[in-house]
Amino acid sequence: MPSRRERANAIRALSMDAVQKANSGHPGAPMGMADIAEVLWRDYLKHNPHNPQWIDRDRFVLSNGHGSMLSYALLHLTGYALSIEDLQDFRQLHSKTPGHPEYGHTVGVETTTGPLGQGIANAVGMALAEKVMAEQFNRVGHEIIDHYTYVFLGDGCMMEGISHEVCSLAGTLGLSKLIAFYDDNGISIDGEVHGWFTDDTPARFEAYGWQVIRNVDGHDADEVKTAIDTARKSDQPTLICCKTVIGFGSPNKQGKEDCHGAALGVEEVALTRANLGWQHPPFEVPADIYAEWDAKEAGSKVEGDWDRRFAAYAKTHPELAVELKRRMAGELPEDFAEKASAFVREVAQKGESIASRKASQNCLNAFGPLLPELFGGSADLTGSNLTLWKGCKPVVQEDATGNYLYYGVREFGMSAIMNGIALHGGLIPYGATFLVFMEYARNAIRMSALMKLRVIYIFTHDSIGLGEDGPTHQPIEQLANLRLTPGLDTWRPADTMEAAVAWKHAVERRDGPSALVFSRQNLPFHLRDDETEAAISRGGYILKDCMGEPELILIATGSEVGLAMQASMRLSEMGRRVRVVSMPCTSVFEAQSAAYRQQVLPRTGARIAIEAAHADYWYKYVGLDGRVIGMTTFGESAPAGQLFEHFGFTVDNIVATAQELLRANG
Secondary structure (H helix, E strand, O other): OOOHHHHHHHHHHHHHHHHHHHOOOOOHHHHHHHHHHHHHHHHOOOOOOOOOOOOOOOEEEEOOHHHHHHHHHHHHHHOOOOOHHHHHOOOOOOOOOOOOOOOOOOOOOOOOOOOOOHHHHHHHHHHHHHHHHHHHHOEOOEOOOOOOEEEEEEHHHHHOHHHHHHHHHHHHHOOOOEEEEEEEOOEEOOEEHHHOOOOOHHHHHHHHOOEEEEEEEOOOHHHHHHHHHHHOOOOOOEEEEEEOOOOOOOOOOOOOHHHOOOOOOHHHHHHHHHHHOOOOOOOOOOHHHHHHHOOHHHHHHHHHHHHHHHHHHHHHOHHHHHHHHHHHOOOOOOOHHHHHHHHHHHHHHHOOOOEHHHHHHHHHHHHHHHOOOEEEEEOOOHHHHOOOOOOOOEOEOOEOOOOEEEOOOOHHHHHHHHHHHHHHOOOEEEEEEEHHHHHHHHHHHHHHHHHOOOOEEEEEOOOHHHOOOOOOOOOOOHHHHHHOOOOOEEEOOOOHHHHHHHHHHHHHOOOOOEEEEOOOOEOOOOOOOOOHHHHHOOOOEEEEOOOOOOOEEEEEOOOHHHHHHHHHHHHHHOOOOEEEEEOOOHHHHHOOOHHHHHHHOOOOOEEEEEEEEEOHHHHHHHOOOOEEEEEOOOOOOOOHHHHHHHOOOOHHHHHHHHHHHHHHOO
């Protein structure tokens, strides 16, 4: 029977061979963490290669995602649908083994990692979701949700500030089924980290409220196994600090930065084979080692045991069983669409002129009771973002049956945790902050879009209309930034009805995240016909039209739609044919048919876009000969009304700009 070291060496060999063949990659981390991975995956990890989406599987996250060959080797060896040819295609175009692990691209990969620190943040979200779902669904004698989240992370993840945000919160929440392995090899790309990273990391995590297991030899299977056993008994999250040698087995490069981010080289690979006693050609693993790694039979058995327990659960608690399966499948209640549309009609009938952030809260009060999977939060701005609705119950360490989390001032951490919650399944996360502070969360939002996750971002205080807090808090370029993110739907509603449609669209969307951008100040309600919900749901539509072909089209979003409507009435009185187009979501509008887009924005006629945000984005709609009334500088500190006048967001300025443009067009 192959020894533990021989089984771990299979990971090392496959990793260095794949990186060498690609002449690109990071062999050091997989070679250094192979012994830890062998113990975890063979002795503890609960999973089934035949069913990678099994509800009660353990989650494994490689936060130091540059070591992706570790994951690929493990998935291949344990029997997932990842062939040796796939490993040979490492880092090649359209391969199943890209440079960093990608969720939805490679079977068995639980999250996309690479931006350091976000993997551990996703893992916190997964562990949080497990705790919430377990308390919502488990009953005495029926532990249906009962799994661990294991995460590997390195020095780089520890240096990234997000690790502080999320690990601090994980300790506060007592996420006892979160077990992290710190690959303490002392090396990063620039060399030995003692020149720039001298934190007492174990003490730091103890201060967070974690159980910390120090000084584990990451190449001693018995020590690793003892540490995992200890971790699984704790009522705290656990950090296992593993001392490892990066590039373990490489005679000339182990322990050095040389093996961190580059192939070992043909000669060094040969020397490493000899040093490890691995006498097999590249990409060849002996049958007896494959047999030791194969997890298909054991995985099918453990899932089969769970299936029998779930059948007993379904017999005793049939409604809970049906609800759990619905939620884990990501399906909405059957009557949601009908009831949500009824709410939209009710909003239209009320015709309230309120701040769109308040309209958002009204949506939560309407949709929340329909969606037990809705899981909200705010980055310490609950009272300003208005994310708390009547049915909210906070999640705390002692009671995780609730549906709302006070994230504290952790915009980045909140967003990456929401990604983990969405990846786990069973909950639809939404979280909020001021629009300007989306910058702190920027990369996590990008990762939501890259992974096509159902995550809902709420951004309030959406413009210079914020007022006296001044330019540090007034967003300018943020809307353009969000709109330029592939796969992210960014909604900026003009009133209560657009807010309701935006919320409905975000909840129903299953192929990506949504950003809902709301005002602090009150916005006027706009009268529409009975077909307006369908029109709004197309992202852009004709809000007010003229007789015949328009000679001028005013395009606006959010609070500026009201200005456009007033200006159109003034221009109409002057005999001008003016159309007003409300454009709450440009990405959804651009997904419509060419015929529809042409109907809303015909090629003829002058165009003016109006938005209290960066002007440059709108030239794609008005053309270089059109006009944009927008921001080209930062804001100022003053009452909102004065700022709108100062920066030209007035009916008079729109009318003057329109007259100048129409004269220029003859």
